[in-house]
Amino acid sequence: MSRFDPASLLVARTQTADEGAIIRMAQKSRDLRAKGMDVVSLTVGEPDFDTPINIQEAATAAMKAGFTHYSPVQGIPELRAALAKKLKAENGLDYSASEISITNGAKQAIANAVLSLIDAGDEVIMLAPYWVSYEITVRFAGGTPVVLSASVEENYKVPAARIAAALSPRSKLLILNSPCNPTGALWSKAELEAIAAIVRSHPRLMVLADEIYEYILFDGEMASIGALPHMRERVITVNGLSKGFAMTGWRLGYAAAVEPITRAMTRMQSTITTGANQFVQRAGIAALEGPRDAVEAMRLRYRARRDTVLAGLRAIAGVRIGPIPATFYAFPDVSELLGRTAGNHRLDTSDLLCDWLLEEHGVATVPGTAFGAAGSIRLSFAASEADIEKALARLAKALGSLRA
Ligand SMILES: Cc1ncc(COP(=O)(O)O)c(C=O)c1O
Incomplete structure (x- = not known):
């Protein structure tokens, strides 16, 4: 009797349901960290703050009330x-x-x-x-x-x-x-x-x-x-x-x-x-x-980080970035840098560029292929101010070292 292979039973739908690049980059960051590498990750799409305390308390009270x-x-x-x-x-x-x-x-x-x-x-x-x-x-x-x-x-x-x-x-x-x-x-x-x-x-x-x-x-x-x-x-x-x-x-x-x-x-x-x-x-x-003080405090922190990120990215030659009126993401267009080389690597795509930034420079971002825009990369600034500064310095050094 031939070996039973459950994987062969999976329908085509399971192949389309894949958030691909975001998950791949987050996993790669974890793997490199586990090997002892100092990785700054700007990949996640969630606030780095905890839920405001009044909301936590309301949940606890509701649970206790049955x-x-x-x-x-x-x-x-x-x-x-x-x-x-x-x-x-x-x-x-x-x-x-x-x-x-x-x-x-x-x-x-x-x-x-x-x-x-x-x-x-x-x-x-x-x-x-x-x-x-x-x-x-x-x-x-x-x-x-x-x-x-x-x-x-x-x-x-x-x-x-x-x-x-x-x-x-x-x-x-x-x-x-x-x-x-x-x-x-x-x-x-x-x-x-x-x-x-x-x-x-x-x-x-x-x-x-x-x-x-x-x-x-x-x-x-x-x-x-x-x-x-x-x-x-x-x-x-x-x-x-x-x-x-x-x-x-x-x-x-x-x-x-x-x-x-x-x-x-x-x-x-x-x-x-x-x-x-x-x-x-x-x-x-x-x-x-309830009160919105915590929501406002988070917004002000994101705004200050937005200013830092925009200034940092605008200072890098070959990076094009528009205004960021909202969210905690930056989506610089790096298409001018694609096709350049680093050592023996030729970085033809944003996927290759993001892999290289992570593996060689310890900064994790997400390639634009995940967002229907292959010439860009996404940085999340839902990260600490110290990590953002560190990531920007690494990006400037890395991207500045690419040769045409
Ligand atoms: C644009 C957009 N819509 C919706 C969601 C999903 O949010 P939720 O966590 O509430 O499912 C996200 C999460 O990343 C998002 O970026």
Whole structure:
């Protein structure tokens, strides 16, 4: 009898679900550290701060009060009501508690939305550079990603006319992430109005607006596309507490959309995970309605680091970088440096460049291939000020040593 091979049974879907470069670089950093190398890692996409204490205490109190049971799949009514209030007051978004669903992280809200709307043959417009998970989720659902790219000179924002030109009768969803991971780009209200006009003129196009970095904002104003005229029915707004409240490990996200969409998204969720954790949802109410001092203190720390990172990167020849109005990421374009050599290495791609930076200079970054922009690299400044200074010095030395 031939040997039983479970791996041979895996379906093709398992091959598409891979966050590739980010995970590879994080693992490589750990391996090199384990071998004793001094590695500074700017790879992670999460706050380096702990969750504010008032939120921790609210979770503990809720647990002690017995909120340890299953939650309704759509989320507890008290948190949905608190979110309806928040979305109205802070974002101008008009959704009732019944139009809000609570998810196990924003990632699940994105998956619920994509699984509800996208079928084989549906086209999803993605604005590169983009967060890699969107593309994976769209492929998972059988959809076809249509990738439009923006350059540093365009401040990483695809012009509205390019979006209009890419639409077809098969277009179904436009994914818009403002503020954006990995570039830190922020779409102004006027820019969103131009996009909304295009969306409204299409018979079946909806928008998935991911606003998870809204509180990590340094310059300009946050604007929500779902708050623009006649966009309420067209937009699914996704958000979560992971980034702004430093709650990545708690897994608390949410979405706002009109009822038929919200109901479908809740059905998707019920198949896979059921409702988000009860005591975490109670803590979420404390986060939303409690003092925001800690959120503001973190924002100021990120802003100071942003200034350091921008100054450091702008001083390196061959590196091009746009403004970073928001988030804790920098996404410098290093395409001028690709093809140069270091010793006997020819660094033709950002993947090779990132490997070399890590292996030879002890600084871990993520190649732009993970974000649909092969000529760039991503640095996260959700890292200590000391690590950021050290990483910038190493980058300057390393990149300055490359020969044409
Ligand atoms: C743009 C973007 N959206 C959503 C998420 C997912 O957030 P959550 O931790 O709430 O699932 C991330 C996390 O990295 C992100 O960068």
